[in-house]
């Protein structure tokens with residue numbers, strides 16, 4: 001073993017005032033790999049992120065554990081596939097703040113471990129991993145119960161309803177059900193009234209019970225969906241709700257200012273700060289001064305504003321002389337959204353040469369995301385790593401850097417990135433990666449160490465709308481049922497020469513049989529490591545429950561605006 005690089009690493013790691021490094025993790029929401037200058041986009045201006053890439057290592061084969069928010073983020077924070085933590089189950093993401101599903105309390109985030117190692121831990125921005133379990137204020141899934149000392153942001157995600165002028169997106173998908181219940185209710189009441197008025201027959205009690213139940217159902221749907229922005233678009237500081245509904249005009253500045261202030265407060269370190277942008281999720285809310293500036297309408301404006309935010313944050317790191325003692329990471333939670341915004345379908349994302357996007361299971365465009373890691377003096381500048389890496393690797397990497405130990409009693413899927421980043425090993429530790437859509441295994445990636453080819457097999461893929469490359473009419477492509485294509489025999493691609501996943505190998509070839517066999521063995525082994533756990537995104541666990549609704553005020557009168565504009 002070559003001991004010298006290792007010793008040098010140790011020396012450089014501890015020469016920085018003998019301190020543990022600060023960890024700054026920046027995550028964009030729904031940003032595609034084709035949307036940054038440093039990843040080949042020539043029409044969107046992202047100078048600040050490009051500069052970060054110049055000062056560090058670009059991960060060109062960086063894979064999210066899922067193609068939608070809640071599961072991907074759970075895997076990022078815990079280093080474990082969502083299927084292990086139960087972030088699966090029918091609905092693909094958490095649909096409300098007021099549901100009992102969320103990241104289970106017995107899961108361990110990197111924040112929890114680093115906090116035990118003396119780190120100040122903060123998260124600013126989007127959470128989307130649940131709030132409560134049993135009552136309005138138990139906060140069992142809240143960031144402060146998952147190892148973070150400080151939280152400023154929204155426990156949910158952006159939805160169109162957060163911007164008053166946009167057509168509601170959740171009402172749209174539930175409108176059919178709403179109409180159905182409303183009709184049943186109206187017909188029942190009308191019939192009862194007619195019978196009563198005409199005094200035709202005496203009405204049995206059962207009819208009144210029926211009408212009563214109908215009324216309850218109707219009220220439930222009405223209350224849930226008519227006040228969406230009050231229920232879901234909320235801003236919290238720690239456990240306090242400070243804006244309900246939140247004012248979108250303030251968000252970009254607030255996130256920047258909160259981040260700067262956290263860094264300045266904690267500059268004596270070590271700190272772990274997770275900046276989880278609301279950008280560039282629909283409805284692409286962009287502050288006035290960035291609107292109309294880009295070549296890609298509101299969508300591009302939103303990316304350019306996000307890049308500005310990154311610049312402001314990095315400037316603060318520099319100003320506080322923390323740059324060489326801070327590992328800075330930038331990524332996106334999964335691929336860009338191709339269906340486009342409700343009401344404005346041309347405002348949609350771009351995943352470079354890769355096929356597919358957000359919500360499309362194992363298709364490359366939904367899971368291959370931009371990744372950048374920079375740590376001047378420790379990691380080489382202006383280089384790239386083309387080996388397969390995972391967002392889950394951040395867990396293992398930062399736990400080790402912070403002096404923590406990995407949980408031993410559970411399986412951790414992330415690998416330490418440092419050897420690869422420093423160039424002390426040539427190959428990724430990920431031989432296989434499993435690409436789930438909900439709890440269905442859609443695809444598997446295999447890096448064959450003997451030939452260096454990266455293979456990918458698809459068992460399922462989404463059935464796109466006729467002649468399109470997206471699933472219109474549903475917000476996200478489904479993971480199972482009639483709206484997916486079941487590939488039998490499975491499709492096999494050589495990603496090394498066909499990253500577009502366009503020409504599957506013939507299933508008659510010898511190499512096909514060999515590769516499929518090898519992958520099948522890996523799947524069986526992986527499958528044997530899974531244990532059944534409660535599914536967090538399932539049925540009633542993901543249905544609006546007014547008893548769990550975070551509320552500033554007396555439910556149902558939830559309204560407040562405690563933050564003054566900055």
Ligand SMILES: *[C@@H]1O[C@H](CO)[C@@H](O)[C@H](O)[C@H]1NC(C)=O
Nearest residue numbers: 035041042043044296349350
């Ligand atoms: C840059 O990103 C935008 C927004 O997604 C996309 O429309 C455009 O095609 C990309 N341009 C290039 C040259 O990659």
Ligand SMILES: *[C@@H]1O[C@H](CO)[C@@H](O)[C@H](O)[C@H]1NC(C)=O
Nearest residue numbers: 321323324325375376377378
């Ligand atoms: C930070 O590291 C870089 C690269 O090693 C070095 O050139 C620079 O002088 C260092 N800056 C400080 C403030 O130590």
Ligand SMILES: *[C@@H]1O[C@H](CO)[C@@H](O)[C@H](O)[C@H]1NC(C)=O
Nearest residue numbers: 051053054055381382383384
């Ligand atoms: C970064 O690398 C690219 C190609 O790998 C090279 O063209 C460029 O000059 C380098 N930039 C710096 C600042 O070293």
Ligand SMILES: *[C@@H]1O[C@H](CO)[C@@H](O)[C@H](O)[C@H]1NC(C)=O
Nearest residue numbers: 425426427449450451452453
């Ligand atoms: C595979 O890659 C490794 C490291 O990049 C290299 O040493 C080896 O020769 C390659 N093997 C083949 C068969 O190309």
Ligand SMILES: *[C@@H]1O[C@H](CO)[C@@H](O)[C@H](O)[C@H]1NC(C)=O
Nearest residue numbers: 453454494495496497498511
């Ligand atoms: C897979 O692609 C790589 C890169 O082009 C190539 O070297 C290799 O021969 C291919 N493997 C097969 C079996 O086609």
Ligand SMILES: *[C@@H]1O[C@H](CO)[C@@H](O)[C@H](O)[C@H]1NC(C)=O
Nearest residue numbers: 441523524525526527528530
């Ligand atoms: C995984 O195991 C379960 C039962 O333990 C089985 O039902 C399922 O078919 C297996 N899946 C695969 C892909 O082998």
Ligand SMILES: *[C@@H]1O[C@H](CO)[C@@H](O)[C@H](O)[C@H]1NC(C)=O
Nearest residue numbers: 104106107410531532533534
């Ligand atoms: C967490 O608790 C659930 C039961 O609620 C259990 O199934 C699961 O195995 C536990 N997870 C860990 C990592 O202990």
